[in-house]
Every structure is written in structure tokens, then in C-alpha cells.
Amino acid sequence: xxxxxxxxxxxxxxxxxxxxxxxxxxxxxxxxGPEVEAFEGELARGLAGTREAVAVSSGSAALDLSIxxxxxxKGDEIVTTPFTFAATVNAALRARVRVRFADVGDxxxxxPEAAAAAVTERTALLVPVxxxxxxxxxxxxxxxxxxxxxxxxxxHLATVxxxxxxxLGVAACFSFYASKNMTTGEGGAVxxxxxxxASRVRILRNQGMRGAYDYSRIGANARMTDIAAAIxxxxxxxxxxxxxxxxRTAGRYLDVLAGIDGICLPVPxxxxxxxxxxxxxxxxxxxxxxxxxxxxxGEGVQARAYYPMVLADAGPYRDHPLVDATMxxxxxxxxxxxxxxxxxxxxxxxxxxxxxxxxxxxxVSRARAERG
Numbered sequence: 001x002x003x004x005x006x007x008x009x010x011x012x013x014x015x016x017x018x019x020x021x022x023x024x025x026x027x028x029x030x031x032x033g034p035e036v037e038a039f040e041g042e043l044a045r046g047l048a049g050t051r052e053a054v055a056v057s058s059g060s061a062a063l064d065l066s067i068x069x070x071x072x073x074k075g076d077e078i079v080t081t082p083f084t085f086a087a088t089v090n091a092a093l094r095a096r097v098r099v100r101f102a103d104v105g106d107x108x109x110x111x112p113e114a115a116a117a118a119v120t121e122r123t124a125l126l127v128p129v130x131x132x133x134x135x136x137x138x139x140x141x142x143x144x145x146x147x148x149x150x151x152x153x154x155x156h157l158a159t160v161x162x163x164x165x166x167x168l169g170v171a172a173c174f175s176f177y178a179s180k181n182m183t184t185g186e187g188g189a190v191x192x193x194x195x196x197x198a199s200r201v202r203i204l205r206n207q208g209m210r211g212a213y214d215y216s217r218i219g220a221n222a223r224m225t226d227i228a229a230a231i232x233x234x235x236x237x238x239x240x241x242x243x244x245x246x247x248r249t250a251g252r253y254l255d256v257l258a259g260i261d262g263i264c265l266p267v268p269x270x271x272x273x274x275x276x277x278x279x280x281x282x283x284x285x286x287x288x289x290x291x292x293x294x295x296x297x298g299e300g301v302q303a304r305a306y307y308p309m310v311l312a313d314a315g316p317y318r319d320h321p322l323v324d325a326t327m328x329x330x331x332x333x334x335x336x337x338x339x340x341x342x343x344x345x346x347x348x349x350x351x352x353x354x355x356x357x358x359x360x361x362x363x364v365s366r367a368r369a370e371r372g
């Protein structure tokens with residue numbers, strides 16, 4: 001088997017991160033200390049452009065705590081996309097909140113018209129996912145007069161008409177997992193302009209305490225370590241240059257992949273600047289995606305199907321009593337059968353883009369020949 005040398009994700013880590021970790025170790029303050037506090041201020045200003053940011057232990061924790069801090073529970077429901085990673089839905093189900101799936105649009109994000117049709121009198125929250133780093137249409141969703149919680153795990157520094165993702169709804173949830181556009185290893189954050197909401201998230205992340213043994217809520221341990229925060233502060237400083245590199249690479253992909261028969265390229269709407277977590281194309285429905293992925297792997301290109309099925313059809317969610325998948329999900333299911341995500345991280349230069357394009361062209365041609 002060929003070991004891929006063009007990987008789908010590649011964190012950028014170096015001497016600055018090592019020095020930051022050494023600084024924390026020397027300080028003796030390893031958890032919920034000054035590095036976390038400083039990181040939160042930098043996230044609010046530099047990542048989301050919000051008044052508040054609360055650093056937590058993971059992107060999943062950010063979703064969990066946001067839903068609880070917004071007061072959702074049994075009897076409430078969210079409307080979200082079925083074409084996403086499970087963490088988006090798991091957070092609602094853990095809170096005993098009903099999940100209603102609505103279809104996606106051509107951008108693979110929650111479609112506002114489908115969301116409008118799915119909203120009921122019990123809908124307390126809309127949860128769009130900025131999939132692949134392409135912002136969902138939060139403005140159209142907000143017009144439905146239901147609060148919007150952004151799942152921004154893949155969308156660091158994406159913008160809509162100059163406004164940063166993370167400050168478009170009532171709150172947003174970011175992930176800093178190792179495969180994301182910036183990383184703390186594990187980690188996440190909730191960003192918001194609502195000071196009271198941020199305060200509730202801070203209480204919930206620390207076992208529900210307002211101060212030492214002053215319990216006000218049933219909380220959890222979702223604190224970020226100072227080691228993670230110190231790494232994140234370095235990563236955040238470099239994030240603008242990394243996102244600029246991703247955008248250049250995406251532009252090259254759009255140029256060199258244009259005109260390849262059998263694939264559809266992503267087209268960001270006017271005014272939208274994606275973060276390009278991955279670069280995702282859609283194959284014609286008659287092309288065997290597994291053959292394409294295997295052919296790419298054979299040429300050392302690591303590509304992935306993000307995601308190979310909609311959550312409505314996946315094990316624990318299919319027939320779950322709190323999951324409603326009765327709305328049409330045709331576009332989401334079609335995307336799940338045919339999308340292929342390509343590497344677009346800062347380590348992918350112009351030569352690599354050309355190599356991926358040649359490999360993809362050969363892979364699609366081979367898949368079509370085998371079909372015929």
C-alpha cells in the first residue's frame with residue numbers, strides 16, 4: 001500500500017509552540033490559569049470579533065455547554081443538517097433535545113427554505129454547520145425568528161460580507177482539534193456577544209461553580225488546560241497567514257480542476273470568504289467514489305468522503321425516538337454518496353495542487369472506464 005505523502009490534514013507545529021508549553025510547565029499553573037484567560041481575549045478579538053469567548057476542553061464541549069446555557073432541555077427541539085459530523089447532533093441528544101433534520105442546499109449547508117419548513121412551535125434553536133469552512137446562510141436563517149447557534153468547528157476566519165463567522169448568531173462553537181485550521185491538540189471555544197450567556201458557559205464548564213464550592217448549576221469538567229491555551233495563542237497568531245494560504249490553494253484548485261468531466265466544483269456565493277477546511281468536489285452520481293478514492297490513495301493523495309452517510313441513516317440515530325428525519329433529505333443523501341474532500345492545508349503548494357489534479361483526472365477516467 002502506498003503511504004500518502006499529501007495528507008488531508010497536517011497541523012503546523014514548531015518551536016514557538018514548544019516554547020509556549022515550556023513556559024506553562026515552568027509556571028506550575030497548568031489548568032484554567034492566565035494562559036486560558038489571555039487566549040479567551042485573543043479569540044474574542046481575533047477569531048470571531050465578539051465581546052466574549054469561553055475556552056473549553058473540546059468543540060463537542062462547546063456545543064454541549066452552549067445548548068445547556070441557552071436553556072434547552074426536554075420538550076425543546078433544534079433544526080439542523082443531517083450532513084455533518086455526529087458531534088453536532090450528539091450535544092442536543094445528550095440534553096434530551098429533539099433533533100429535526102432539514103435538507104442542505106447546493107453549498108452542502110443547512111438550506112434556509114428547508115429549515116423554514118422544518119420549524120415547529122417547539123423549535124428553540126437552529127444549528128447550521130459551516131461545512132468545509134464555507135459559511136452557511138445565517139442571515140436567511142435568522143430571518144426565521146429562531147435563535148441561531150453556529151457550529152463553526154471548520155470555519156476559522158471565514159467571513160460573510162466582511163463579518164467573521166462566530167459572531168453571526170447568538171453564539172458559535174469552534175473546535176481546535178488536531179485536524180482543524182488551528183489546533184490546541186484538543187480544545188474548543190464558545191464565542192458570543194451575550195455577556196450573560198458567556199457567564200453561564202463559564203459556570204457550566206467548571207462543575208457549575210461560580211466560585212470555590214459555590215455551586216449554582218449541575219455542570220461538568222470542560223475546562224481547557226493552560227498548556228492547550230498556550231499552544232492556541234501561538235496558533236491564533238499564525239492563523240491569518242494559514243487561511244490566506246488555504247485560499248490561494250483553493251483558488252488554484254478551482255483553476256486546474258475546471259472542465260474535468262464528472263466533477264462539480266464548490267462555488268462560494270458573492271461576499272463569502274471560506275476558511276477552506278478541506279476542498280470538496282462532488283462526483284457525478286454514476287461514478288464509483290470508492291474507486292476514485294482508492295486510485296488517489298494509490299498515487300499518494302489522501303482524500304476523504306466527508307461524510308459518507310447522513311446521520312439520519314446512521315446506526316444510533318436511525319429510529320432514535322428524539323430524531324425526526326421525516327423531512328425530505330434528498331440533496332444531503334446525494335452529497336453523502338458523491339463528495340470527495342481534497343487536502344488544502346498550508347503544506348499544499350502549487351506543485352501539489354497540480355499533482356492532485358492529475359491524479360483526480362486519472363482516477364475519474366479510470367472509474368468511468370471500469371463502470372463501462
